[in-house]
Amino acid sequence: MSEPQQTPGITTYDVIVLGAGPVGQNVADRARAAGLSVAVVERELVGGECSYWACVPSKALLRPVIAVADARRVDGAREAVSGRIDTDRVFARRNRYVTDWDDSGQALWVKSIGADLFRGHGRIDGPRRVTVTRDDGASQTLTARHAVAVATGSDPVLPDLPGITEARPWTNRHGTDSSTVPGRLAVVGGGGVGVEMATLWQGIGSRVTLFARRSLIPRMEPFAGELVAQGLTEAGADVRIGVRVTALRRPDPNGPVTLTLDDGGELEVDEVMFATGRTPRTGDIGLDTVGLTPGSWLDVDTTCLVKDVEGGWLYGLGDVNHRALLTHQGKYQARTAGDAIGARAAGRPLDEHAWGDHATTADQHAVPQVFFTDPEAASVGLTADQAERAGHRTKIVDLDFNAAQGANLHADHYPGHARLVVDIDRDILLGATFVGPGVSELLHSATVAVAGEVPLKRLRHAIACFPTVSEIWLFLLAAYRRDGD
Incomplete structure (x- = not known):
């Protein structure tokens, strides 16, 4: 194992990672x-956005909502569901899974x-060089023999609208x-x-109005957004497309927010949430010192x-490269890049x-994604439209x-x-989309089929257990064969 090397004022590692x-x-x-020495720099909590403000807390909060919805779909269980969700216990469950925003456990893992681990703001200061500035203003310089890996994630984008700061x-x-449920919540953004968030807050007691410019979850097949919209409407949310x-x-900081709408109407709510896109967290990490534009995707x-950085030492992983803003895809990139760094x-x-x-x-052919709505929406690979635009000859089975x-x-x-x-030319799956209760558990089988380019003639021999939701595979493949392919 390579070890860090210290000279006055500078510590040298094989690899420096920005973002923990x-x-x-x-x-x-x-x-x-791979036997390389590694420094990890983090300016917030070790574990990042996913662990404390995104994937983990959102799923911890959503699971009680979905569990109740699932019970209400089954005769006998439906009658056992009474009263409202206990929001205090829901929030307490969330707090357990984010360890009360205490990152000491994950910091110990980095050490293990x-x-x-260097706590502070890491900024690239020329080739293979990073300056870490702590909250108290003290700084330390690190240099990398082989690689600096940028894994700083992304930030939410707020639109430039009159009154948004207020x-x-x-x-x-x-x-x-x-940990407070607003009586009325507007969610702007259909991704x-x-x-x-609309599913979550409607499920635990808010009256939610969801605004989307064109459709819901537009990167999936159109029917996915339609079924999710239907589910939200049936749960009591007001879904406004277009x-x-x-x-x-918001003249009173503690009062309601009034939204002006382009259809001439207004809506008063207690809180408004914007989910209108992300921007890379690269604006203040020193990209300009190596010829790149601050705030740009890598x-x-x-x-x-x-690309476009001399010497082959700078890597961009996860959200910052804009390929797929999904934790699991970023981790896949990180494993691949880590192996490449070791080989080089x-x-x-x-x-x-x-x-x-x-x-x-x-990243180009088999990106899986799941939205934990009610019903769930899960997909991998290309949509029918994407496949057509890519020039594939396809058969669509619904x-x-x-x-x-x-x-x-x-x-x-x-x-x-x-x-x-x-x-139809290669007899393989290019994509699959499932919408329904619990379909997230079907997604990995589809991902294996797409990534493995498993011929459908072989895939039909993968027998689904009876009686499971996964039986849908048998019916999909049978429908494909009945169509004469």
Whole structure:
């Protein structure tokens, strides 16, 4: 194992990682496994956005809402559900999973792998050089023999609207760390964060109005957004598609917020949350010192090495490269990049062929994503429209889940739909989308099929257990064959 080297005022490591979220932790772990010395720099909490304000708290909060909804779909269980969700216990559950925003456990994990943790703001200061400034103003200089990996994540974007500063809107952080239920909540944005937050807060007692410019979860198949909108409406939310907020007013800081809408109306709410996109957290990390534009997304190659930086030492992982703003995809990139850093440091050749050890091929072909709404929406690979625009000859297979008895046993009148996008020239799946209760557990099988390019003639031999929701695979494949392909 390589060790850090100290000279007066400077400590040299093989690898410096900016950001100690899941992405930064994974690249650090892989680099350590390759025998390299590693410094990890974090200016907030070790564990990052995912652990404290995004994936973990949102799912901890959503699970009670979905559990109650699932029970209400089953005769006999439905009658046992009475009263309202206990919000104090829901928030307490969230607090347990975010360890009361105490990152000491994750900081110990960084130490356990043999990496050194530096708390403070890390800023690139020229090639292979990072300055870390602590909250007390003291600074330390680190240099990297082989790599600096940027895994600083992203920040929410607030639109430039009249009155937005006065309105003091929520972002995803307020949406997951608040312990007070607003009586009326407006959620602006129909993407994954918007639909999950609308599901959550409607489920625990808010009267939610959700605004989306065009559709819900537009990166999935159109039917996914339609079924999620239907589920939110049935839960009591007011879903307004094609209506935009044009201004906000909150003259009393403790009073309601008034939204001005482009259809001529107004809406008064107690809080408003914007889920209208993300921007890379690269504005103040010294990109200008290596010829890059501060605040920009990082353009990377298949190993996540940043292009247009001389010397081949700067890597961009996770949100900052804008490939897929998903924790699991960032961790995949980090594992791949960590292995590439180790290989390059040892002078070994890289396997950068498609699906090779040092290629992030899945970023283009097999990105899985799940939105924990009611019903859930899950997809991997290309949508039908994306496949057509990419020039593939395809067959689209659509089925409602009630074709599978396992789905009907899971939930009476199971609400859901499934789609396969098949490349008819190669007899493989290009994409799959499932919408329905619990479909997140179907997604990995679809991801294996897409990433593995499993021929459908072989896939039909993967037998789904009876009676399970996964039986839908049998019916989808049978429908494909009946169509003469």
